[in-house]
Amino acid sequence: MTSKTPLTNEQVAQFHHDGYLIISGLLTEQETSLLQQAARSDDTMRNAAMDVKDTQGRRTGLTLWNHPGDDIYGCIARSERIVYGMQQLLDDEVYHYHSKLSAKEPHVGGAWEWHQDYGYWYNNGCLYPDMASIFIAVDPCTRENGCMQVLKASHRLGRIEHGRFGQQTGADPERVAEAAKILEKVYCVMEPGDGLYFHSNLLHASDPNSSEEPRWGLLCCYNTKHNDPWFESHHPSYTPLDVLPDNCIVEMGARGSAESQTFLVQDDDETTG
Numbered sequence: 001m002t003s004k005t006p007l008t009n010e011q012v013a014q015f016h017h018d019g020y021l022i023i024s025g026l027l028t029e030q031e032t033s034l035l036q037q038a039a040r041s042d043d044t045m046r047n048a049a050m051d052v053k054d055t056q057g058r059r060t061g062l063t064l065w066n067h068p069g070d071d072i073y074g075c076i077a078r079s080e081r082i083v084y085g086m087q088q089l090l091d092d093e094v095y096h097y098h099s100k101l102s103a104k105e106p107h108v109g110g111a112w113e114w115h116q117d118y119g120y121w122y123n124n125g126c127l128y129p130d131m132a133s134i135f136i137a138v139d140p141c142t143r144e145n146g147c148m149q150v151l152k153a154s155h156r157l158g159r160i161e162h163g164r165f166g167q168q169t170g171a172d173p174e175r176v177a178e179a180a181k182i183l184e185k186v187y188c189v190m191e192p193g194d195g196l197y198f199h200s201n202l203l204h205a206s207d208p209n210s211s212e213e214p215r216w217g218l219l220c221c222y223n224t225k226h227n228d229p230w231f232e233s234h235h236p237s238y239t240p241l242d243v244l245p246d247n248c249i250v251e252m253g254a255r256g257s258a259e260s261q262t263f264l265v266q267d268d269d270e271t272t273g
């Protein structure tokens with residue numbers, strides 16, 4: 001059984017300081033290989049994918065679901081090591097807000113403009129930005145294939161206005177440009193199975209995939225119990241999470257989307273679920 005505090009005090013402090021935390025080898029090699037096999041052969045997931053277009057018309061496949069299913073993605077999202085880590089970082093019980101597979105294919109996978117997830121989730125009745133996500137690398141994430149980029153410590157700027165600015169949807173580009181003058185931009189280069197925890201107010205983006213290799217990532221997003229939205233939206237209100245022992249991932253094996261899973265269709269103005 002994983003301890004209820006899988007992260008060290010230093011890691012928690014680093015997350016609070018920087019707004020993000022990379023855990024190398026979050027998933028074992030075996031778990032990562034099962035995730036890759038499941039995702040690559042998952043026709044249900046592929047058929048449910050939306051094409052999210054960037055400003056140049058390049059497309060990222062995005063599949064979104066609210067509740068963890070009886071499949072490998074659901075086991076990962078409910079696994080003790082990830083959930084308990086998230087609870088340490090957010091200092092409360094967490095529940096699953098949604099998960100998504102962001103699939104950038106070679107050459108055609110598009111960019112994500114700078115945004116904060118809370119820039120959107122604010123509109124769902126969540127009073128506090130006490131929410132966070134973990135990006136789990138399915139493939140190697142490199143600068144060439146459009147790894148996640150973050151503005152270090154930008155979560156301390158508070159929520160920035162989001163919407164359409166010219167041809168872009170995302171955080172107010174003028175404010176992002178000013179923030180970029182004083183904050184360090186970090187390319188989150190990751191190996192398959194690595195995890196990136198990031199705060200919902202952290203400014204993040206990614207470039208198009210200009211490489212020969214795919215860049216797929218599984219993102220699991222969580223809200224805190226004390227931040228139960230005051231009205232219903234397209235993402236769940238507080239729903240107790242059935243946390244599973246870490247070995248559930250291997251026991252589940254390479255099982256793609258559960259047949260009973262339901263997927264979301266995304267609003268044009270909301271690029272981030």
Ligand SMILES: O=C(O)CCC(=O)C(=O)O
Nearest residue numbers: 102112148205206217272
């Ligand atoms: O897949 C990516 O590179 C970024 C995804 C993202 O920013 C999001 O889903 O909020």
